[in-house]
Amino acid sequence: MNQMTHPYASERTMPDPDACWDAFLRRDRGVDGQFVGVVLTTGIYCKPSCAARHPKRENMIFLPDPAAARAAGFRACLRCRPDEVGRDRLAVEAAKALIAGAETPPSLDEVAAHAGYAPHHFHRLFKRETGMTPAAYARALRAERLKAALGEENSVTEAIYEAGYNAPSRAYADAERHLGMTPSAWKNGGAGVAIRHALVPTSLGPALVAATEKGLCRISFDEDEADLRRYFPKAELLPADARLDALAKQVSALVDDPAAGADLPVDVRGTAFQQAIWAALCAIPPGETRSYGEIVAAIGKPGAVRAAGTACGDNNLAVLIPCHRVLRSDGGMGGYAYGIERKRALLEREKER
Template sequence: MNQMTAIDPPAFAALDPEACWDAFLRRDRAQDGRFVGAVRTTGIYCKPSCAARHPRRENMAFYPDPAAARAAGFRACLRCHPDEVGRDRLAVEKAMRMMAQAEEPPRLDEIASHVGYAPHHFHRLFKRETGLTPAAYARAIRADRLKAALAGEGTVTDAIYEAGYNAPSRAYADADRHLGMSPSAWRDGGRGAVIRHAVLDTSLGPMLVAATAKGLCRISFDEGVEDLRSRFPHADLQPPDPAFTALADQVRALVDNPRRPADLPMDVQGTHFQQAVWAALRSIPPGETRSYGEIAAMAGNPAAVRAAGTACGGNNLAVLIPCHRVLRGDGSLGGYAYGTARKKALLERER
């Protein structure tokens, strides 16, 4: 084993050794499959989330993939099985392509068979990688198709069948989940939907809170009722009632203490990738941050860093879906829809 101390790994321009080391210290699962770390004193390589005791920094070398580590003379860790990570991620991507191309949502056993995994194992794997179950991901794809079809010139019924639904009842159920209202109401600027709202005074400035009967549909700073009406021009905007007031008070409390648990009802629409990004954001523990690249990986598409940033920008529920916990790859604050001063204040309160 001592001969491994003489290995001098080649430099890989795409890897930042200090960022890789930081990922190992945090045991960052989102970085699994993106690179491996090799330990010179033991001759093994591991994935970033490996639970084994960390070696000293000077004994670590980093490689873009297991093949490069093996070529340098290292062998795979028997505890974390780093060679399997890339295979798992490729299987998830293959399943996502299958679901995107299918006319109807495929069954779990069909998806698992397609990628060569047992159904129960692949179900856990897919949710770990994307934040959604395969069924939820497939429903979101079909809801995206419905949204696109509703933007066309045909009737609502035409749009339902064009999106791949066999019956309007299923389309209306998915629309309630993903659009927050019926297909006809969505097409007509929220017509018929009741949205209660209020502008609250908070320690970070005025904050608009709005909710349908299903849950919160808008939390934003420096906006008012006219901004809400521009989003839903035909919705029935109503003043607070006791139930809404209680909900809004919980939202206000999040501004002063963003570390507090916040299992509040939500009613927001988004593409399947946006939903995966928002689920990834909600999984970040208070007081911690992630990069846009890490969020893209958690959402199931490591290459979609720019799209992950766009999904963060499209977040309708400030603070509740904590996009303020995302930083640039160099650790700087990056942008925030409501100003970097608020982003910095929220992060400081969490810490």
């Protein structure tokens, strides 16, 4: 029976069957708990990371969770114990809610006790499910609150305390890491930040390359200094120096050979979700593509397809963060900020190599 029309299929949103099968082939722990695979010949359901031998593709269907599998008459795998994944995920969600509701970040012992796990075990579990430790999650959450408060409060000091910080020093340290600049610079449109820039000839047309003292903050096509001014209205825009020229040459070479990759310093700001999407894009091997559904499945957010498209559109570093490697679920090219022809050319260059 075709897995797309199986009578046990659920209406719950989940990755498409091809993405689910690919996750099983890779034994991807990152998507455990998002769906289960059912082996029709044995009546067993497993989580994606199950170490058991894979069945033939035609003998496997996918359901959204263990409850749906049990309701359909299947039984849990005794090797991977998929029912436990659901409990783990609920524990992590409870911990995230605790962290979000706390005025000050709770300790690992407090978070683990709330979730009902031993601290050392829950530390590993939380990182597996979210990609960061509980402490890092708390810091990222406060940084997001600070970013929002900076747009609402009358002063930077008010925004810092509104976001839940006990002292400005920690706020500035977190902002430097998560926002790419200090709180006051963020609030004032890049005031006090020097950005050097240049228009660089590439095989796909002129590219705007801009960098702060920390690293690249903008790579784009069909843009110039006026566009850069829109992104950083109060920054000090300066002409290229020797360092920027060297970075620009590497960017131009990357356009010629996007499969080569480049280890370049960057200074980009983004939310925790955007950073996760961009990291997932960079993890796509050159010459391969992924759908938006596969990208959000990889970061544990299977229902955030539309938000993933927005995050790709907010990518400030064209080619270096390879959003050109994302296609529609039907294999179509989809959109690209700098034109479909450039996207197609980049993909073809990667496949050639």
